Amino acid sequence: MENSEVDKQKNSNLSLGLIALNILLTLILASNITAANDPDGIAFLMVLVISATILLGGYAITYHGKGYRWAKWLFGVLLIISLGFIGLLWYAAGLAAAFKKLMPMKVNKLNKFYIGLAVLLVVGIIYRKISYKSWERYNYSVAVNAPETFPVHIREAYFLLPNDDFESADYEDVNNFTTTWGVNYGTTNHARSARLPQQLVLKYFSYRDRNFYADTLNLPQQEMLDVFKSAEKNNQFLRLSEYAGLKKGLSFVIGVADNGHVIVWLRGIYLEKEVLRAKLKPVTPTKDDLYYEKTLTAEAYFAHAFENLSDSLKTVYKNGFDGKANYIDTPSRYIQKNTELWEYQEKNGYIDYKKGN
DSSP: OHHHHHHHHHHHHHHHHHHHHHHHHHHHHHHHHHTTTOTTOHHHHHHHHHHHHHHHHHHHHHOOSGGGHHHHHHHHHTTTOOTHHHHHHHHHHTHHHHHHHOOSOOOOHHHHHHHHHHHHHHHHHHHHHHHHOGGGEEEEEEEEEOOTTSOEEEEEEEEEOGGGOEEEOBOHHHHTTOOOTTOOOOOOOOOSOEEOOSEEEEEEEETTTTEEEEEEEEOOHHHHHHHHHHHHHTTOOEEEEOTTSOEEEEEEEEEEOGGGEEEEEEEETTEEEEEEEEEOOBOOOOTTTTEESEEOOHHHHHHHHTTTSOHHHHHHHHTTTTTTOOGGGSOOOHHHHHHHHHHHHHHTTSSOOOTTO
8 A cells, every 4th residue: 555655656746747848848849830920929828728737637637635636726727827837847847856766666547648748749849840941941021013014913923832831922012003113112921931932823914915824933942042041141131020020031022024024033132133034925814813703704804903004004005105115134223223221221220231241
């Protein structure tokens, strides 16, 4: 009877240590998953409370007696607050000492469960770290740009990322016909780090030639990764967003020129790198491409897409204004246009870049 009570006490001590270990491992795993999309820490706190409640609940159910009543009280408290985590961390700190004092004993089923859970969480953390590939993740924005005199209506524009993820492009200004070739107004839809894109998916209607273009284009991942690494080393990252903290990175600008020509620039401070140049062929739009409240004819969808283009501009374009322009070979002059801004920002400490270094 005495040996049974000793084993029970030792198993109890082991349970406490394993509870603390499993909660700690759960929080590490949760921090990797929720950090980018949980700026206020609410989801993280929820994981803490739920995991602590479940694990301590098993302890309270398994161990009975006056010496274990505290567990039942703590189990109740954890249902409404998360302060119990501080106490559990204290037990984790003494885990090594507890193992040294353990005599040979028979490990009970609850502690076998805790040990197995700890192993699974460690495996999950390792897998998450490897698959997440934080060393290949950066902040970046994605915007679409088109010439004023060659209006287009973007149907779809987004990047395909590894692991079936995607990143949407901002093309609102293009569809409102308010962009100028090569100019990026600095808007961003991105406030999280992500893997660099593998492909560009682009579908759009062109007003001047009345064609529909659609294609999926491969992007040079290693070249883009080299540009990001160099820009990070040389302090050429732009200030992209201040949502949930300052986000610095580079900007992808997708230029949709005349006659199906497409170009993709990667931009930073005193940095512009062309990473893609392609010529798309006109294709026949599918029923999905022509859907707006219902499936339309190609002519009806075209009329809808450009209904906000003024009649005066339509007349000008119909008369052939700027019809022979070749925007794909027209320099964007991005660096020249922004030099004065960067000099001001550098002088006032707004950016880390130092010209001449």
